[in-house]
Amino acid sequence: MTGLRHWLKEGAAQRWLAGAALLAALALVVGLVVVVVTVSAGFFWPRPVLELQLRDGSVVLGEEWGREDDPTEAGSQRVRMKVGNRDVLGLDFRWVREAEVAARRTPAAAWLLERREYGNFYGFPQALRSPTGSVAVTDPSFQVHLDHALAETRRLVQEEEALLRRASRLHEPVARLRLRVAAAERAGRDAAALQAELEAATRREQTAAAPLLAELAELRGRAAAFSLLMRTADGSERELAVSSLLRVVPANRMTTGAKLALYLSRWVEFVSGEPRESNTEGGIFPAIFGTALMVLLMTLVVVPFGVVTALYLNEYAGENAFTNAVRLALANLAGVPSIVFGAFGLAFFVYTVGGGVDRLFFSDTLPTPTFGTGGILWAALTLALLTVPVVVVATEEGLQSVPQAVRDGARALGATRWQTVRRVVLPYATPGILTGTILAVARAAGEVAPLMLTGVVKLAPALAVDTTPPFLHLERKFMHLGFHIYDVGFQSPNIEAAKPSVYATVLVLLGLVVVLNLAAITLRNRLRRRLRSSAV
Amino acid sequence: MTPPALATVALTCGFGNHTVLHDVSLAVAAHRITALIGPSGCGKSTLLRCFNRMNDHLHGFFHRGQVLVEGRNVYDPTWPVEALRFTVGMVFQKPNPFPLSIRENVLFGPRLAGVTQADALEERVVRSLQQAHLWDEVKDRLHASAFDLSGGQQQRLCIARAMASEPDILLLDEPASALDPIATAKLEETIVALSEAVTVLLVTHNLQQAARVAHRTVFLYLGRVVEEGETVRLFEAPQEKLTEEYVTGRFG
Numbered sequence: 001m002t003g004l005r006h007w008l009k010e011g012a013a014q015r016w017l018a019g020a021a022l023l024a025a026l027a028l029v030v031g032l033v034v035v036v037v038t039v040s041a042g043f044f045w046p047r048p049v050l051e052l053q054l055r056d057g058s059v060v061l062g063e064e065w066g067r068e069d070d071p072t073e074a075g076s077q078r079v080r081m082k083v084g085n086r087d088v089l090g091l092d093f094r095w096v097r098e099a100e101v102a103a104r105r106t107p108a109a110a111w112l113l114e115r116r117e118y119g120n121f122y123g124f125p126q127a128l129r130s131p132t133g134s135v136a137v138t139d140p141s142f143q144v145h146l147d148h149a150l151a152e153t154r155r156l157v158q159e160e161e162a163l164l165r166r167a168s169r170l171h172e173p174v175a176r177l178r179l180r181v182a183a184a185e186r187a188g189r190d191a192a193a194l195q196a197e198l199e200a201a202t203r204r205e206q207t208a209a210a211p212l213l214a215e216l217a218e219l220r221g222r223a224a225a226f227s228l229l230m231r232t233a234d235g236s237e238r239e240l241a242v243s244s245l246l247r248v249v250p251a252n253r254m255t256t257g258a259k260l261a262l263y264l265s266r267w268v269e270f271v272s273g274e275p276r277e278s279n280t281e282g283g284i285f286p287a288i289f290g291t292a293l294m295v296l297l298m299t300l301v302v303v304p305f306g307v308v309t310a311l312y313l314n315e316y317a318g319e320n321a322f323t324n325a326v327r328l329a330l331a332n333l334a335g336v337p338s339i340v341f342g343a344f345g346l347a348f349f350v351y352t353v354g355g356g357v358d359r360l361f362f363s364d365t366l367p368t369p370t371f372g373t374g375g376i377l378w379a380a381l382t383l384a385l386l387t388v389p390v391v392v393v394a395t396e397e398g399l400q401s402v403p404q405a406v407r408d409g410a411r412a413l414g415a416t417r418w419q420t421v422r423r424v425v426l427p428y429a430t431p432g433i434l435t436g437t438i439l440a441v442a443r444a445a446g447e448v449a450p451l452m453l454t455g456v457v458k459l460a461p462a463l464a465v466d467t468t469p470p471f472l473h474l475e476r477k478f479m480h481l482g483f484h485i486y487d488v489g490f491q492s493p494n495i496e497a498a499k500p501s502v503y504a505t506v507l508v509l510l511g512l513v514v515v516l517n518l519a520a521i522t523l524r525n526r527l528r529r530r531l532r533s534s535a536v
Numbered sequence: 537m538t539p540p541a542l543a544t545v546a547l548t549c550g551f552g553n554h555t556v557l558h559d560v561s562l563a564v565a566a567h568r569i570t571a572l573i574g575p576s577g578c579g580k581s582t583l584l585r586c587f588n589r590m591n592d593h594l595h596g597f598f599h600r601g602q603v604l605v606e607g608r609n610v611y612d613p614t615w616p617v618e619a620l621r622f623t624v625g626m627v628f629q630k631p632n633p634f635p636l637s638i639r640e641n642v643l644f645g646p647r648l649a650g651v652t653q654a655d656a657l658e659e660r661v662v663r664s665l666q667q668a669h670l671w672d673e674v675k676d677r678l679h680a681s682a683f684d685l686s687g688g689q690q691q692r693l694c695i696a697r698a699m700a701s702e703p704d705i706l707l708l709d710e711p712a713s714a715l716d717p718i719a720t721a722k723l724e725e726t727i728v729a730l731s732e733a734v735t736v737l738l739v740t741h742n743l744q745q746a747a748r749v750a751h752r753t754v755f756l757y758l759g760r761v762v763e764e765g766e767t768v769r770l771f772e773a774p775q776e777k778l779t780e781e782y783v784t785g786r787f788g
Contacts, residue, residue: 405632409694412590412628413645413701414621423644427635 033510040507043500044266046259049110049122049251051233052081052096053103060096061110061122061233063251065496070097080496084112084120085232092119093496106252109137113230113240114247119277119497123230126237131225146248149226153243156223160216167212174201183363270504279459279488280498284505286460290376290478291445291512293464297380297474298387298444303437305384306391307426313392314399315421334389342450345382350374350454354475370475374455376464377474382454383447387440394439398432399425431528438520445513448482456483458491481509539607541566541705541735542587549586549599556582558759559601564752566704569727569736571750571767573743575787579759580739584707586610587737588624589617606704622649625698625734626707630714631690633682633697638674641682641693645701660700667733668696669726688719692726699730706730708738712745724749743783747771755779 007013047063054060062083070078078097086092113121125137128145135145177198184191226242249262273283317323354371362370371377402425410420426433448456457477464476489495489502540563550556556579564570572580582591589610591597603610610620622645633641642661651657661678665671670692674685682693691711698706708727712720727749730736740746746753747767754764755778763770763779774780781787 403632405628405630406634408590408593409628409632409634409697410644411593412588412621412626413697414618414648415644416618419648424634 036503036506036510040503043503045263046249046251046254048106049112051105051107052101054100055102059233073099084122087118108252110252112249112251113245115244116246116276117244119281123232126229126231129227149242153223153226156219157243160219163212163216167209170205170208174205177201280492280494280501284484286463287479287481287484289463291481294376294380294478295441295445298383299437299441301381302384302387302391302440306388306436307395307433310392310395310399311421314396330389330392338386338447339449341382341386342453345378345450345454349378349381354378374477375475376455376478379451379455382450383444387443390439391436394436395429395433398429402428431524434520434524438517441516442513446482448486451480451483456480458487481505540564541606542737543604545602547601547603551594552596556759560761562761564737566735567731568751569731569738569749571746571753572739572756573746573753574756578756580756581709584709584737584739587707588621588626622701623703624705624707625701625703627694627698627711629710631687631694633690633693636682637679638682638693639678642696642700644697649701664696664700667699667730668692670696688715688722691715691723695726703734705735708736710739755782
């Protein structure tokens with residue numbers, strides 16, 4: 001009894017409790033990271049293509065994507081097979097009950113084809129058709145011909161895309177004129193002259209576009225001449241355009257080196273490519289870019305804004321009811337749910353400010369909004385509001401850590417208050433300012449709710465930075481990693497197929513936040529070490 | 537007759553309800569080292585800080601009477617406080633280098649004064665560091681952080697920094713109190729040499745230091761000047777009983 005009382009009095013119980021809580025928290029964090037890393041790291045590793053012979057005589061060809069206990073039969077399992085061939089079968093996945101499987105093989109001849117559309121195709125190659133004739137898979141030169149066909153069609157597709165870009169640029173003057181005609185008509189002005197101009201421009205476009213269209217048809221015809229004849233698991237044959245293929249993977253005949261190369265190339269595509277198939281396949285580059293650009297814009301706004309606020313509170317305004325009220329308001333602002341910031345951003349930035357900008361500068365295109373709808377600028381400003389308390393509090397801490405002796409030193413040398421702040425106090429407070437920036441960036445990079453109201457979209461037609469003037473298009477909508485996770489993971493019609501993309505996106509987002517934090521922490525620690533040695 | 541470098545006339549000052557200095561009248565001769573001694577809390581530092589108006593930044597400061605620098609009232613509205621501080625430099629108790637390189641620390645004052653010619657700045661760096669007896673130790677690493685220096689070196693850097701503004705007067709507020717004996721000896725040597733260029737007013741509670749360094753000494757007690765005179769005379773033949781008791785270590 002006395003032992004227990006002593007134990008409690010010494011605080012041992014409390015210590016154990018605190019330790020256990022810490023351990024639990026750490027375990028949760030580590031568990032999350034381990035799950036995300038292991039699961040997402042595994043998705044892109046090539047799997048064998050299985051051929052399952054079922055008891056009813058049918059054959060299933062595909063990759064095994066998981067197994068679980070068969071709910072219809074105790075003690076047995078069922079396998080989730082990715083069978084691909086969405087254009088033939090309708091669904092990429094099907095369950096196969098182990099009890100139904102008569103035999104399982106990994107046929108060396110089975111191929112996995114990654115396609116631009118309709119997802120993966122699993123089957124057995126038969127022959128390659130090209131303008132010079134047909135080559136059977138048994139021909140020793142088949143692989144050479146296939147490589148050539150892939151390279152040739154890839155080049156043709158690129159040319160086709162370049163042509164389409166040129167054609168759309170030809171259309172730009174017509175589109176602009178059409179808007180002016182519409183605006184003139186709405187305003188009740190005489191639009192006859194503009195109308196004539198528009199007709200002339202349309203004729204010019206048609207003349208200029210005609211050779212392009214002819215060239216396009218020719219390119220498409222040349223690409224279509226290459227096709228690959230495949231046999232599916234059920235024995236039927238299917239001809240696939242070589243130009244629709246991204247990768248040809250002889251999955252069951254790969255060396256470890258080839259697997260590694262494929263794995264890396266899939267990651268590279270994921271990080272640097274455009275999304276396909278309503279975001280469930282392809283890359284997430286636009287989302288990475290959108291996140292980074294949005295966070296950068298936000299930082300450019302929030303850091304000066306927060307630092308100036310903190311400077312005023314700490315250096316100029318004294319301790320009084322007003323500054324206390326401001327501090328209290330800032331502390332409360334940090335606790336407001338982010339969706340409220342989103343609603344405010346929509347009402348204030350998008351509708352009020354953006355609408356005003358449209359009425360002043362973009363009245364031609366109204367009622368189609370330019371800035372009066374969600375865009376990357378408004379999202380960045382909304383997040384800047386959300387994170388400004390973090391920057392202010394951290395900067396204030398940094399300012400308070402500047403020794404009075406150093407301020408006095410500067411004043412005694414004849415520096416004015418502002419000169420003291422700019423030349424001595426701010427350099428001293430830089431680690432604090434950086435801390436605030438780190439926290440703000442980490443918070444903003446992971447925030448989703450306010451963005452959904454202020455400019456994030458599932459699929460942005462163009463990046464906010466491109467080669468057409470003015471190069472930075474702040475009014476454009478953008479893609480974001482956090483929203484991508486929500487959208488692809490939970491709003492997609494084909495969730496099973498989107499799984500790799502979701503896990504990998506989570507990994508990229510975590511990686512991005514970690515990298516940003518590490519970079520800023522390293523910078524801050526280096527500065528802090530330089531300043532710390534001042535203590536005498 | 538040229539006016540004294542520093543003077544106060546019937547100066548009474550303090551903070552809020554607390555009066556620190558009572559009716560102090562004092563004159564400090566140019567190009568000499570004058571030490572202010574007295575027990576803790578007697579108002580030495582407050583008096584020192586009157587001359588460059590550093591007390592103005594403290595809460596509740598008030599004053600009556602006059603503070604004169606080279607015969608001119610420091611509160612003269614046509615004399616901006618920043619300009620006053622170019623004339624009257626100051627070094628504090630603890631070394632307070634800025635988070636800048638050694639060179640930029642020295643150039644802080646000249647840059648504030650608007651000096652921009654490269655050769656003029658260069659000349660100031662060299663001369664100030666030589667005056668502070670620091671040049672030989674740092675001439676190869678002028679771009680290193682000031683925080684890499686030792687405490688004694690940092691304090692001499694602060695002297696160089698003050699000297700770089702080419703002041704006429706240098707106020708030293710217990711400059712050796714944070715230093716070890718060797719660094720203190722080096723600093724005292726520097727102070728003695730400085731008196732060729734500037735008038736030095738030195739606050740110290742180290743009597744030996746005052747005896748070693750100062751030409752004249754002023755003894756302050758409870759905010760009043762008790763006695764002043766040539767250092768040797770004040771220490772060897774004090775005229776006031778209080779002074780005698782203080783310099784012989786019976787109190788303080």
